[in-house]
Amino acid sequence: MATIKDIAERLGVAVSTVSKGLNGAPDISEELRRQVLDTAVEMGYRTKKMRKEEHKKLVVFVENMDYERPEDFGYDLILGFRQMAYRDNWAVNVVSVGPKLQTHEKYDTYMLMHGYSGAFAMGFALKDNWMSQIAKTDIPTALLDNYVPLNQNVGYVGTDSDEGIERAIKKLYDLGHRRIAFLNGSPNSWVSDQRQAAYEAGIRNVGLKLDHDLTAYGYYVADSARFHVPAMLEAGATAILCGNDLIASGVYDVCSHLKLKIPRDISVVGFDDLPIASELKPGLSTIRQDRLELGKCAYFTLNSLINNVSISKTMLRPQFIERGSVGEVKTK
């Protein structure tokens, strides 16, 4: 566990200042106090008070998602959630959930057994056992990228896919692209369905016709690209919009293999803005989700549900980040 000294060094302030921040002393600014608390969460430090109040606990469930390293999709989501929860003196456990746990334990039972007051669940698929149980749960639950109708105890947190995809398609259209493909993530995922609908609406909005040879569901991994990109190129795609940045990195690999240059021969757009997006050559233009803020919104939603305020949806606007992977359509 990090010490107070570690936090002081990271922030470049005195140990006494960190101590004041952690104990809520009145003679440091609110901003500095928050910086101290946020850094303490980030570095894994926990105050005596938090260690004592073990009964006041929240849980983050993670399924189908990497989250342990800063470059992983889930990392900032959990960090943002914990930074906010810490301010209200919640302890937060992170639990990785596979199909086995979901088969062996009922969701509500698991929550009660461990004394969790609420959960933030990330990465669940529509067919997961726990999803059908969460649809009817009495326990406050915030879902990332999943929506449950008619349950006052469950709220949705996510990025407005429509707006990001609309912006990206408009940009490609303005650059002359008329054959814009969409390589989506996993089927059986609520958010994949939302993005598919957003793509179809975006294509219609610029006056193009939908062509099913230009769309495919894959998985949210790089390897997904090689199964679908050749057929999309065959169908005349001049731009490929991807369900996430990892899929886009796979498109880079396929293009490199086929000796196609990005963006001269083909434009590529990702989704998420993971660290990998700026590391690719050329840099990947992508639809950015602010994962740290999404994590904070998840806490806001969950905390509201715990206080009997039934938030149905909290959505963040995406940003379209332009790097080098998008260019004018190639004139033949």
Place this chain on the structure above:
Amino acid sequence: MATIKDIAERLGVAVSTVSKGLNGAPDISEELRRQVLDTAVEMGYRTKKMRKEEHKKLVVFVENMDYERPEDFGYDLILGFRQMAYRDNWAVNVVSVGPKLQTHEKYDTYMLMHGYSGAFAMGFALKDNWMSQIAKTDIPTALLDNYVPLNQNVGYVGTDSDEGIERAIKKLYDLGHRRIAFLNGSPNSWVSDQRQAAYEAGIRNVGLKLDHDLTAYGYYVADSARFHVPAMLEAGATAILCGNDLIASGVYDVCSHLKLKIPRDISVVGFDDLPIASELKPGLSTIRQDRLELGKCAYFTLNSLINNVSISKTMLRPQFIERGSVGEVKTK
């Protein structure tokens, strides 16, 4: 202005306790401190600190909406907003906005001129001058029941109309109603359009056919009913869903005039759950919006926008409140 003594009397606590709550003394509970602050806002008391920090100001704009008495739609919205803003030491001005101000002053200019850091705008119609300016504003703005696409500085707050209307239609259908009418509020309103779409989807979801003789746009006032209810009855309506509780109260008047008994001859459902809903005879079944919490969500959204977190939407779930105005369809 209310005094500390007034607040103490209202809460049934000592004057010294109120004083501690207002000054953030550590020896009263967080819950009591919040109660003191919330009551202080409600009673119009302001601390010395707040009076000094006049430069840190937010504004609530109100157009086409009553808000001055507890029974008015806007009252709790403003109260919830101010209770939250007060905790962060914001001063909040409430400004009633008519077409004249919107013609004479540009939105951004008005905001800058008065030193407002952000606005919560309630009751604006789509055709209002300021709405087209807000669509492009750089100033953080939370909108009640209005959505602006593609502007990172503007967020939407509202109740999920779909879910409330779906529940109400399902309930009426289960009671045997097959001719369910919808008397909507004003045209040229984003939220009226949302509710119209929700009504049409709800009717289709239970397997009924849309009949345009059963729907009409009116205005969000009681008087609206007498222009439309006779034609709806003529078209065979056995239940009338209303755009708000005021319209529903107008439906009561028309029915009384026509010697129709509620719910024996006709079922009526409102929207909002204003105080009037429980005062009507029989009590009005209605789709409840939690306006105090909506006001708090508006503050959360606006405060996020001010801190460069671009919240697109915050939505609350409605509740369907059953009172006496809904019954089984009359068998002929």
